[in-house]
Amino acid sequence: MRILISNDDGYLAPGLAALVKACEGLGEIDVIAPEQNASGTSNSLTLNRPLNVHRAANGFRYVSGTPSDGVHLALSGLLGYRPDLVLSGINNGANMGDDTLYSGTVAAATEGYLFGIPSIAFSQAEKGWGELEAAARTARSVVEQVIAGGLGQGFLLNVNIPNRADADKLPRKITRLGRRHSAEAIIEQVSPRGEIIYWIGPAGDARDAGAGTDFHATANGQVSITPLQVDLTEHASLGSWAQRLGL
Numbered sequence: 132m133r134i135l136i137s138n139d140d141g142y143l144a145p146g147l148a149a150l151v152k153a154c155e156g157l158g159e160i161d162v163i164a165p166e167q168n169a170s171g172t173s174n175s176l177t178l179n180r181p182l183n184v185h186r187a188a189n190g191f192r193y194v195s196g197t198p199s200d201g202v203h204l205a206l207s208g209l210l211g212y213r214p215d216l217v218l219s220g221i222n223n224g225a226n227m228g229d230d231t232l233y234s235g236t237v238a239a240a241t242e243g244y245l246f247g248i249p250s251i252a253f254s255q256a257e258k259g260w261g262e263l264e265a266a267a268r269t270a271r272s273v274v275e276q277v278i279a280g281g282l283g284q285g286f287l288l289n290v291n292i293p294n295r296a297d298a299d300k301l302p303r304k305i306t307r308l309g310r311r312h313s314a315e316a317i318i319e320q321v322s323p324r325g326e327i328i329y330w331i332g333p334a335g336d337a338r339d340a341g342a343g344t345d346f347h348a349t350a351n352g353q354v355s356i357t358p359l360q361v362d363l364t365e366h367a368s369l370g371s372w373a374q375r376l377g378l
């Protein structure tokens with residue numbers, strides 16, 4: 132078993148170290164992660180400048196780009212082999228509902244999926260790394276469960292873990308993505324140089340958090356496991372658009 136592990140919080144993030152440590156013994160592990168925090172960078176690739184890749188003292192590679200850059204480089208030549216599994220995380224905070232479209236953590240796993248490799252993204256439901264070791268034990272247990280069931284064809288799973296000391300004992304729930312309300316208002320400030328500057332506001336609260344969603348599962352003491360796909364086609368409206376446009 133060969134496993135590639137990445138993240139979006141950066142190669143020095145506690146969540147990455149915890150995931151790598153928890154997966155020790157499952158197989159040969161390679162790590163590539165962004166040099167800087169790349170939260171919110173989604174599936175962006177860096178095409179307008181070259182990328183640097185260096186090795187940290189602990190053997191982790193770090194890339195001067197996005198999570199997708201790192202996994203893309205790894206799988207298209209840098210590693211020199213095809214891993215059996217791609218893991219990403221453990222993210223500092225949730226990736227539920229709409230988050231998954233912006234998420235660098237999910238994007239790193241999605242890059243593996245786009246190369247046809249079974250891939251799993253792991254996030255803690257709350258920011259701050261509370262009960263991280265329990266989340267890491269949970270992540271390893273989920274990976275073992277997935278391996279035991281047969282890796283088969285490529286798949287993409289998005290796992291959100293409650294920040295609880297007993298997270299690895301919590302029931303697991305296959306869920307669908309919920310939805311958030313629109314993000315909160317921007318934060319406007321004046322820089323020390325007198326310029327108006329803006330911060331993106333906080334994520335919106337959950338709007339669709341009903342039974343069966345990732346929000347509902349993590350709020351009710353369950354580990355949420357959501358299978359994702361990348362086909363953005365709105366298949367249900369194909370016919371109506373053809374009709375609307377007389378095609």
Ligand SMILES: Nc1nc2c(ncn2[C@@H]2O[C@H](COP(=O)(O)O)[C@@H](O)[C@H]2O)c(=O)[nH]1
Pocket residue numbers: 139169170171172173222223224225226229230231233234235236237314315331332333334335
């Ligand atoms: N509008 C905002 N969205 C936020 C904020 N903090 C997090 N988020 C969302 O969550 C994901 C985190 O995932 P990551 O893997 O990228 O770290 C992020 O992408 C956003 O969608 C926030 O302060 N405001």
